Amino acid sequence: MDIQTLFADRIGGSQFGLKDEIYKFEKIKRAKAAARKARPAVELLDFGVGEPDQMAPAAIREALKREVDKPENRGYADNGIREFKVAAGEYLKSFFGVTDIDPDTEINHSIGSKPALAMLPLCFINPGDLMFQTVPGYPVLATHAKYLGGKVVNLPLKKEMGFFPDLDAIDPAMADQAKLFYVNYPNNPTGAAPTAAFFDRLIAFAKKHNLLVVQDAAYATLIYNRDRISILGRPGGKEVAVELHSMSKSYNMTGWRLGFVAGNAKAVAAYAAVKDNSDSGQFKAIQQAACAGIADVSLSEGIRAHYQRRLEKLVEVLKAAGFDAAMPGGSFFLYTSAPTGAEGVTFKTAEDASQYLIRECSVSTVPWDDVGAFLRFSATFESKGPDDDDRVLGELAERLQRAKLTFS
Ligand SMILES: Cc1ncc(COP(=O)(O)O)c(C=O)c1O
CATH class of the missing domain: 3.90.1150.10 (Aspartate Aminotransferase, domain 1)
Incomplete structure (x- = not known):
């Protein structure tokens, strides 16, 4: 028996764990x-x-203490409780002014943005399919696209471009082949905040080339001296995009593991289908506790x-x-x-x-x-x-x- 011969190529095959890079x-x-x-x-x-240096707000911690004792919260949460979807919709409204999201069909919870990013390629990427990601950046979506045999095109974030990708520099033929376009604003690591103008250009690009924008909004509420903005609030946004929100940074709930995917109903349904075959949902008490604070801007x-x-x-x-x-x-x-x-x-x-x-x-x-x-x-x-x-x-x-x- 030699486990070393069994590893899949996507993680290095027979060389897995042997390189000392x-x-x-x-x-x-x-x-x-x-x-x-x-x-x-x-x-x-x-x-x-x-990751945040502080505890989650007291109101949310107190709510968790109450919810943890309720028998109805003990079981599998599957694709999530309705209360959290509704609260997530309220959050989109109170923070970003997004009012036309249907919590039942256009929102589904995640056990944090990271696993959602790992699942989305399973919904879209066949071997040989292409996706765009910006670099430097958070590589999880692209890593999983590669695991599935997809090809990843890196788009540089240059200081002179305000740390936005140069959409005009992308070969149109390549764009026609691409299925996903991963962006992350506010951006890790550059700190660039989204602008309406960039989101509008990206939406037009996505429509033209028939691709889905995955906007990772893990830092969406941490915005300085400007308005918070969601791609779902821009004209045509939810036709072409899903946006990933997270409780990790906005509410210091990093270890609690809770977020949600919102936007295009077909993409959300595909994510929910894959998720349902991957995990059984976040603990209902945590979802209920989040409801106590998620839409509270203060x-x-x-x-x-x-x-x-x-x-x-x-x-x-x-x-x-x-x-x-x-x-x-x-x-x-x-x-x-x-x-x-x-x-x-x-x-x-x-x-x-x-x-x-x-x-x-x-x-x-x-x-x-x-x-x-x-x-x-x-x-x-x-x-x-x-x-x-x-x-x-x-x-x-x-x-x-x-x-x-x-x-x-
Ligand atoms: C850009 C970006 N996306 C997603 C995540 C993961 O967030 P979550 O805790 O919701 O999984 C991080 C965490 O560092 C991040 O920097």
């Missing part, structure tokens, strides 16, 4: 462990984490304001150290050109810069070298409360000044 996040993890070991007394400032506003405060201060700290930093339009990420050197050292890549900052300054960030060299600073850094934020950011400022970073 180290991926980006593992490199960061190892460098952090080494820095902690080398300087145990120095606090590691972690601007790399991609609950989510406190979370948004927390990141805005931190990001505004982070911009100042980074600018003082020489970074070309600016307030993002959305998300909790600040994406900025990586330094090209420090005292006596040159960085060829953002990864070099990130490794140096961890090793020499005990400051962790995430490097992106896909389209230019950028570092992502996350406003989810650990602190002991709002007053402690200033201390952490002051520490960051000092360490970055000391590093004498250069930018060419």
Whole structure:
């Protein structure tokens, strides 16, 4: 018996687990462990984490405590309870002004956006089928499309294009072949917020080339100095798109695992069919608890304001150290050109810069070298409360000044 001969090609076949390539996040993890070991007394400032630093709102936690004791919540949830679909519809209305979504046919819950992204290719991708995704970005939909034998075309997000893909640069013949177009706004990692103009262009492109837009709105409520916007609120949006919403970031419910897919009824039905054959739904008590807060803009506003405060201060700290930093339009990420050197050292890549900052300054960030060299600073850094934020950011400022970073 040799399990090694049994693995599917999509995960490396007989080579699965044998290669010792180290991926980006593992490199960061190892460098952090080494820095902690080398300087145990120095606090590691972690601007790399991609998940909220706070608890879910009390109203939602209290609701869960009540719902968990109700016998009617004990069983399989299958494709979800109606109350959550209705509440999700209310959320689309109160946050984004989207009023014409039918909760019964145009909304279905997910156990978070990640599994929904993993399931959507099962609905659309046959071997050889094509899809577009933007890079850098969250790769789950494309990974699963590739697992199924699909082909993925990467569209670069360039700073000079406002971190939107250049739709005019796409070969029309290729667009005609594509079935899915994955976008994510507010964007991880660039922090770009959606605009009505971009969504309208994308809707027209999707109609022209007969493809489905998958808009990953995991950060939809984290928007700064502009209006929140849903592709489903744009003319023709729900004809050509599904939008994925998540409780993870808007309500600090990361580990609770709850979100929903909304939009084109046929696409939602296909997702529900695949989902019904993949999982048995999120715990009903969690869905009920979410109903207690999902459409309450004031609950989510406190979370948004927390990141805005931190990001505004982070911009100042980074600018003082020489970074070309600016307030993002959305998300909790600040994406900025990586330094090209420090005292006596040159960085060829953002990864070099990130490794140096961890090793020499005990400051962790995430490097992106896909389209230019950028570092992502996350406003989810650990602190002991709002007053402690200033201390952490002051520490960051000092360490970055000391590093004498250069930018060419
Ligand atoms: C762009 C993007 N989409 C989706 C997710 C996953 O969200 P969820 O917790 O809803 O699965 C993340 C999480 O980091 C993300 O950054």
